[in-house]
Amino acid sequence: MLDLSENRVQTTKRFVHRDGHIVRVELNVVSIHPPEGGPRCFFVQAQDITDRLRAEAARAEAERALRSSELTFSQMFMGNPLPMWLYELGTGRLLEVNAAVTEKYGYGRDELMAMRVQDIRVPEDAARLEEFMAALRADGSAYSDTGLWTHRRRDGTAMEVNIYSHRVPYRGHDAGLMIAYDLTARREAENALRESEERLRTLVVNAPVVIFLLDRVGRLISAEGRALRALGLRPAELVGRSAFSVYPGNAQVRSVLTRALGGEEFTSVTEIGEVTLEVGFRPLLDDQGRLREVIGVATDISERTRAETELRERIAELRLADEERRRLLGHLVTAQEEERRRVANDVHDEALPTLAAAIMLVGQLSEQLPGPEEAQTLRSIDEALGAAVEQLRHLIGGLRPPGLDYGRLVPAIRSAARSTFPGDVEVTVTGELATEPRGAVRAVMYRIAQEALANCRTHAGATHVEVDLAEVDGGVRVTVRDDGRGFDAADIAESPALGHLGIISMRERAELVGGRWHIDSRPGTGTVVEYWIPSSGAGAG
Known part of the structure; x- marks a missing residue:
């Protein structure tokens, strides 16, 4: 219903056409007031x-689609990681560029908008560019690959x-519209790949190897390497041949x-003539x-x-030489010990009986000389001869201790330690050997x-001495430790004095x-002597 309270009304109504379709009608109704007492009239x-409404709807849809298309284009154009630009075909003037152009080419946007596409080309491409732009104006609707070009950065x-x-x-x-694909990285990668392949080929060709490829029936597909020269072969004469036919x-x-x-x-060692190959x-x-x-x-x-x-031959020779050295050393040590035994026996059988006889004569003389002065002299002589006898007995024990011939090493060293020090020095010898060293080694x-x-005993002034023996790494390690005054071992090692020849001897x-030998000592800290001798060091002797 129409609201006719106003003098003028405009509205739109839907009507059904006689053929059944809907018609949109715009109604303009004007109220006409007659003279007094007359009926009210309306002009419609x-x-x-x-059709107008349809056209307006179509235009609105087109505008929406255009805005959407422009937004999509802007997003695709401006946000594209590839350099893209729009330029005027007639002049080459740049109309629009995306951010990738400014990034890749180094120009600012304002600079680019005042330039032409010709400005980023090298002079050598000028004529080609003009031909391309003319062809594009003539028929350039199709998207096409225009080939490789050289551009200049800022x-x-x-x-x-x-x-x-x-x-x-x-x-x-x-x-x-142009899109640029930067080939610099690809070209660098291709060049690097070619250089790498060339280096690899140079390496393979000049390396002392042969790298080869066989098909499943044994035909050589490729063969390269300097080792081919040693075999008198060349790659060209091998490719295509059966590997079985080469030898x-x-x-x-x-x-x-x-x-x-x-x-x-698998890996195999193969001999071909005088050439040995690991394949x-x-x-x-x-x-x-x-x-x-x-x-x-x-x-x-x-x-x-x-x-x-x-x-291997040299090692065998050295082993024989070492065995000979060990044998000779065993003989040398045995000879030294035999000489010590002979000297000890001579002292025991000759010098000691002589001194004993002299002591008896002194005793007899002391009974025949009544004077006190003569008696005192004879007592002094008797004491000196007795001391000489003790020294000779100690010398005999040192030259050839009985335990070294008939006993075991640990008791022999324990006996030597006890006889070396007086009673005011505490001496301990520890360790047991499951395998007793023999002959020269012992x-x-x-x-x-x-x-x-x-x-x-001579230099340390120690109050406690420890000796320890242990079987280690196929030999015997002996450690002699004291709590004496010590010394600077480095000085002794650099310049051994005459009084320290024992260190050199050890x-x-x-x-x-x-074997190996080591000494560790510092003033005021005592001394440690440690040595290790292989159990077979001097042969079985």
């Missing part, structure tokens, strides 16, 4: 606005790009090739697990094999311990039988 104007450096173009209308301009008479070659073509991965095979399988190819790497180990043979171990104890004895 009806206009069919169906700093003057060149950049190789691949350009894709399309002719588009842009804000009333006949424009060209048909070599059963070892045929055997390893058969194993490799059977899919086995590794690895199967390459297809998706079904079937053998497709076999890759092999053969290394020329001829020099290494000869060197190893020479080394003698050397004993003599070094004897010398260390003698040095301690070291030389240990080294002669393949």
Whole structure:
């Protein structure tokens, strides 16, 4: 219903046409007031606005679609990581650029908007660019790859790009849309790859190896490496041949090739004439697990094999020489001990009886001389002779202790330690040996311990001495430790004085039988002598 309270009413109504379709009608109703007492009249104007409303709706949809399209274009254009620009086809003037252009080319946006596409090209591309722009104006609706171009950055450096173009209308301009793919990184990668491949090929060709590839029936697909020269072969004469035909008479070659073509991965040493090769095979399988190819790497180990043979021979010679040295050393130590025994026996059998007889004569004379002065003189002589007898007995014990001939090493050293020190020095000897050293080895171990104890008695002024023996690393380690005054061991090592020849003697004895010797001492901290002798150091002697 119409509200006719106003004099003029405008409204839109829907009517059904006689053929059934809906018609939109705009009604303009004007109220007419007659003279007094007359009836009220209305003037009605009806206009069919169906087509107009449809047109307005279509225009609104088109505008919405345009705004959406412009937004999409802006997002795709401005946010694209690839450099993109729009330019006027007639002049080349830049109409729009995205952020990637400013980033890649180094120009500011304001600078670019005052430039032409010709300004970022090298002079050599000028004529080609004009031809391209003319062709694009003539027929450039299709998106096309225009090929490779060289562009200039703001700093003057060149950049190789691949350009894709399309002719588009842009804000009333006949424009060209261009996308640039920077090929610099790809070219650098390609160059680096070529250089890497060339280095690898140079390495393979000049390395003392042969790298080869076999198909599943044993034909050589490729073969490279300097080791081919040692075999008198060249790659060109091998490719395409059966590997079995290269050395048909070599059963070892045929055997390893058969194993490799059977899919086995292994390494084998193969001799071909005077050349020794270490060859590794690895199967390459297809998706079904079937053998497709076999890759092999053969290394020329001829020099290494000869060197190893020479080394084994030299080691055998050194072993024989060492055995001879050990044998001679055993004889030397045995001879020294025999000489010590002979001297001890001579002193025991000759010097001691002589001194005993002299002591008896002094006793007889003391009974015949009544005077006190003569008696005192004879008593002094008797005491001196008695002291000489004790010294000779001590010398005999040191030259040939009975325990060294008939006993074990630990008790022999314990006996030597006790006889070396007076009762006011505490001496302890610890350790047990499951395997008793024999002959010269035992003698050397004993003599070094004897010398260390003698040095301690003479120089250390110790109140406690410890000796420890232990079986370590196939030998015997002996440690002699005292709590004496100590000394600067470094000074002794650098300049051994005449009074320290015992230190040199101990070291030389240990080294002669393949052992090692060490001394550690500082003033006021005591001294530690440690040495290790292999159980077989001087032979079985």
